[in-house]
């Protein structure tokens with residue numbers, strides 16, 4: 001029940017002002033919520049993840065790898081092999097359980113469970129189920145060698161420099 005002494009009659013200016021204020025406040029609240037929701041969705045457009053090391057990377061000039069070199073780049077998990085003017089990039093990730101294989105006299109040897117590979121990465125012993133991968137190796141316009149670990153190639157395909 002209305003108290004006639006404290007409220008204005010229906011349609012009075014005070015009642016209209018209160019309706020306008022409430023209408024404006026609820027409209028502003030809805031608009032603000034929509035803007036915040038839109039901004040929150042925009043944040044998800046750009047992924048906020050940290051990727052690992054890039055799979056395509058430069059390793060230096062061909063002169064850095066003298067003929068006969070078998071240089072393992074352990075942080076990159078790849079071994080650069082040079083035979084005369086032919087270069088190759090062979091994976092040093094063991095195909096058994098992923099340990100890093102070491103360069104040995106006969107090719108590669110895994111310290112974890114004893115797998116052995118020949119100079120081309122073919123399995124010669126141990127539990128490894130398949131040969132080491134060969135990665136595409138290219139010569140960039142600036143004269144640097146670039147390994148692309150996303151691009152496995154057929155074993156025995158060397159880059160001629």
Ligand code: FES
Nearest residue numbers: 094096097110113
């Ligand atoms: S991880 Fe290399 S032999 Fe098991």
